[in-house]
Amino acid sequence: MVREKTTGNLYALKCLKKKHLAQSNLENEINVLRRIKHDNVVGLEDFYESRTHYYLVMQLVSGGELFDRILDRGVYTEKDASTVIRQVLQAVSYLHENSIVHRDLKPENLLYYNTDENAKIMVSDFGLSKMSEHGVMSTACGTPGYVAPEVLAQKPYSKAVDCWSIGVITYILLCGYPPFFEDNETRLFSKIMRAEYAFHTPFWDDISESAKDFIRNMMEKNPTKRFTTEQALKHPWIIGDTAREQDIYQSVCEQIQRNFAKSKWRVRNSSRTFFKWCFTERWVHMGT
Structure with a gap:
């Protein structure tokens, strides 16, 4: 975390080791982040680099991950899930209007802005995002379980892959388990490419037909x-x-x-890095 000297505002600091990152990948992420500004997208405030690291000063998002908030709620309804997905759609619609495809939408990349009960959802992590003026991409990327059939089939694909991922997230938010699950990755990918999923009893018995219809339209095999x-x-x-x-x-x-x-149960590896060199003019490092 860092504090801006002139305003006292707090920001998050993303530190990336140069040796672990291709220059083109970082340039892509920076270019995407500099191009976007939306209420439901984690924004980039500033960027620095040293001999060994890149540093991204990001909008501070302190409300935690989506699953953590759901588990802590005590009460949770379809309406709550609908509210989350509406905000994600608004953010992704904005990205698509600006010729940007996220390509790695998943619950871990959906964060709450702060701890307020009605805090907004923020879409984060644009490491795999792509600016696609012509609308067609071919690089196979994403997270298994959330990736669209056409990506796994190694076919040219479009921004429709984000909509598939939102469908998968919606499914999970309404039952708590993924639509596609196999210990064997080959079988998992085969199920995804066939769009082979179901609304199982008893988990889906109390879920509205409207919710299921929405998911079917988002997880349509044909993009x-x-x-x-x-x-x-x-x-x-x-x-x-x-x-x-x-x-x-x-x-x-x-x-x-x-x-x-x-997420709070996960073992997180941490590393110490000293930021003295780059935050003397504008920023003060506040520690991890």
Whole structure:
């Protein structure tokens, strides 16, 4: 964390070792971050480099990860999930309007701005994002389980891959487990490429048909038939008209705890780096 000397405002500091990072990858992330400014996107404030490291001064987001907040709530409904996904869609729609594809949307990259009960969702981590003026990409990248069928099939793909990932996230938010799960990666990818998933009993019995319809449209195997962000934002479940307010906290949280490690339980490797050289003019390093 760093503090801006003139204002006293706090910011997050992202430190990257040069030897672990291709220059082109960092340049891509910096170019993307400098191009975007949205209420639901973690923004870049400044950038520095030393002989061994790159330093990104980022907007401070202190509300924690999505799953952690759900587990801590005590009460959780479809309406809550709909509110989260609507904000993600608004952010991703903005990215797509600016010819940017995130390519790595997943719950770990969705953070709460602060600890307030009604804090907004922030989309983060643009390390795999791509500025695509022509709309077609070919590099296979993303996180297994969230990546779209056309990427795994090694076909040219478009911004529709982000919409698939949002569909997967929505599915998880409503049941607590992923739509595709196999210990064997080959079988996992095979299921994804066939779009082979189901709404299992009893976990989906109390979930509205509208929510399931939304997921089907987002997780459409054919990317040309898949919902765009604009279409998704107009869906009744996202608008809030059909999202149920029945409490699903217990069933969802049991599955989240079973299938996803809570971030605060993870063992995090930390490294010490000294920032004396770059924060003498504008920034004061506050420690990790």
